[in-house]
Amino acid sequence: MRKFILSSIILALITCHMGFTWSLPRIEVPQASVVYDVNGEAIKGLGEQNRINIELSEMPDYFIKAIIAVEDKNFYQHHGIDMAGIFRAIYVNIRERKIVEGGSTITQQTAKNLFLSNERTFLRKFKELFYALELERQYSKDEILTMYCNTIYFGQGAYGIEVAARTFFGKSARDLSLAESALLAGIPRWPSNYDPYINPEAAKKRQLVVLQRMQEEGYIDQESKARAAEEKLQYEKTTYIKGEAPYFIALVKDYLSKKYGEQMIYQGGLKVYTSLDLYMQRAANQALQSGLEAYDPNLQAALVAVDSGNGGIRALIGGRDYASSTFNRVFSKRQPGSTFKPFMYSLALYSGFTAADKIMCEEVEYELPNGDIYRPTDYGKEPYHWREFTLKEAVMKSDNVVAVRVNSILGPTAAASYAEKFGFSNIQPVLSLPLGASEVRPIDMALAYAVFANRGLYSNANYILKVTDRNGKVLEENRPQQRRVIGEDNAYIITNILEGVLEAGGTGAHLRNVFGDRIAAGKTGTTDEFKDAWFVGFTPRISCAVWVGYDKNRDVNISGGVIAGPIWANFIEGASRRLAEGDFYRPDNIRLLNICLDSGLVASESCPRQVEMAFVEGSEPEDICYEHREENEGSLDDGIFPWWQSWSP
Structure with a gap:
């Protein structure tokens, strides 16, 4: 009698559901937005969960069969609701006077994952039935199974089989073995208990249950089950799950949130195509990690690389560890030291100087507007070289006195105004301007140096190339914005001067041991009292700025060439491996x-x-x-x- 009553209730609900929803429009399944790099490789889903959606064809057949065997063996036979399972669950729940068993099909679980919370109430259960029937009406079994496998929770913050495979085995889902598939298929029933990192024995027992179910359903034979049961599993987390570009993703997410709203990010299924190059980002991660591993863990760093030709951000690291600090130092202002000299020397060329003109490095003093006396000195034990320098050698040696004397001849006001043409703001018209008196951002330095590589053209920073909705409709498409800053000849001469920094006699000559004979130019930079260490440089294809320092202005006590330079060089070496060799454009004149x-x-x-x-x-x-x-x-x-x-x- 009880079963008859319950059956009648469910049938009535189904009838009502069909009557009220048959004419409703197709429901939209929430989808997390996905960010792609410049080569079309997915970087990370932008949903509230750590999830990467893949197609059913990308999932191993072993996993699909394992999940059906252990979760819903009648999945392809029922229409979203397994009546026997529901009767059994209702009986147990009434007996216990609380929700203790679900009896849910894969379709019901998918409905819950997509549309409902995890609250254990009868009302939520009825809603789940309605959504399950709606899913079955509008989607095929394979489509529902795909949704399910992309949304189930496996523990360790991993949602969906792709992230789970990377979280527990350090590989893509398509590469999972039978043993690995069976272990993962067993986790969703109780993620905290079957977590192999925390409770490997319970996870192993659950895996054996899954393998037994697979054999009972005829998916595998006894021999395959035995081999899988004996296979020794190696658990490994790929760095992908932590995020290879967390600071960049945060930048993209902030942009999308302001323009489209958070609901669209989490559920709208946007496809976001960006300028980031994951290959270069990996090179940046490796360079920064190896470059700082021997130093104080509190020492911070930032690295940003842009395409020299269009300003597209190719790699971005805003700090040493995103998990401990989400502050993006790529957009933080710090004094740049001598990396600011090229902009003043560009004005010198424009004003009639040549690279061969000579300026004396000797003791000199200037009276400032407030009456103070300013005496520029050089880096090192001796404050003066007491000899003349050509302008090119002055840059190669990073002579401070020569730079200040040239700035005095040009006029600090003119030099400050000229520097702002390179994308900077609030540059102070002071004598020490070429020594980095004004604070600037690493992103601005990378873009400014790219002007020299790009024939004198300045490119605005860009990172969002195109955004489409879930149906492929283009919501926005962005193109590089450029303007001429200096002439092609001026750009080439400064480039030639900065190439000298990396040649014998230059402050960055030692970096040639890292990236060999690759064509490149750059400049070291160290601020007073060693608070900031820099290296900024470029190739014909990439412009990169590296900053190293403390957030609270502690002294680094290491020069830019020693600590920032090797990071830059290692990045350039790694990031350039896939790039065609090329030279800087040389004008005919x-x-x-x-x-x-x-x-x-x-x-x-x-x-x-x-x-x-x-x-x-x-x-x-x-x-x-x-x-x-x-x-x-x-x-x-x-x-x-x-x-x-x-x-x-």
Whole structure:
């Protein structure tokens, strides 16, 4: 009698449901939005859960059969509700006077995962039945099974089979073995109890239950079951689950939330195509991790790389560990040290200077507007070199006194205004401007240096390329925005100067041991009292800024070339492996000449210190240096002298 009454109630509910919903529009199954990198590889779902949706064809057949055998063996026979299972569950729940057994089919569980909470009430159960019937009416069995496998919870923060496979076995779902599939299929019934990391014995017992059910249903034979039961499982978490680009994902999520709302992110199924390159991001992660592993755990860092040609963010790390600090230092202002010098020297070229012009490094003082006396000094034990530098060597050696003297000649106001053309704001017109007096962001430094690689064109930062809805309709599509900042010849000459930093005699020459003969240019930077360490540089394809320091302005006590430089070099080496080799564009009006660093004239064979320099045609030195000819006549050595042997005041 009891069964008859319960059966009648359920049939009445079904009838009512069909009567009220038959003409309703197709329900939209909530889908987490997905972010893709520039090559179409999924980075991470943007839902509230850690979930990556995959197709049924991407799931191993073993797992599909295991989940059906252990959760709902009649899945392909019923219409969403298993009457025998419901009667059994109702009887037990009435007897216990509380919800203790569900009797839910895979369709019901899918309905609960998609539309309902986990509250254990009769009202929620009735809602589950309605949604289950609606799912069966509008979707095929395979579609429902796909939804289920992508939404079930496996513990360890993993939702769906793809994330579960990566969480417990460090691999994609398609690569799971029978033994691994059976273990995962057993977890959803009680995730906390069957977690193999926490309770491996319970997980193993549950796996054996799943294998037994699979054999009983005829999915596997005795021999396969025995081999799977004996297989030793290796548990491993892939770094993918933590997120290979958490700071970048947070940036994307914030943008989407403001423009489309959080509900659209979590349930709208947006497809977000970005500029990030996961291959480069992995290279950045490795470079930062290896570069800082021997240092204080509280020491922070930021790395951002952009496409030199269009400003697209290719890699981004906003801190050492996103789990402990979500603050994105890529957008935090810090003093850049000598990495700011190229912008002032670009103005010097525009104003008529050449790379071969010479400026004396000696003690000099300036009276400031407030009456104070400013005396610039050089890095190192000796505050002055007491000799002349060509502008190129001054940059290669990072001479501070020469930079300040050139800035004084140009005028700090003019230099500050000129620097802001490169995308900076609030640059202070002070004499120490080229030494990094004004605070800037790593992202702005990467974009500004890209101007030199990109023929003088500035590109706005961009990271969202296209957004579509779940049906493929384009909601927005963004193109690079560029403007000319400097001429092509100016850009090339600065690039040539910065290439010298990475050559013999430059402050970054040691980095060649990391990335070999790859074409690159860059600049070291260290602020007063060693509070900030920088390296900013570029190749024809990538511009990258690396900052290392403490959040609370503690002294790093290490120069930029020593700690930030190797991180930059390792990133460039790794990120460039898949990129075609190329050179910087050289305008037709540029001439390359070997210049004697002592005289600033065209070098002869006798000049011991010479370097290639770039000039706008007509501005190059016309005279040849004969200063060292007599000194080297009759010499038995190789003709290479330290500067102090060949220099005279």
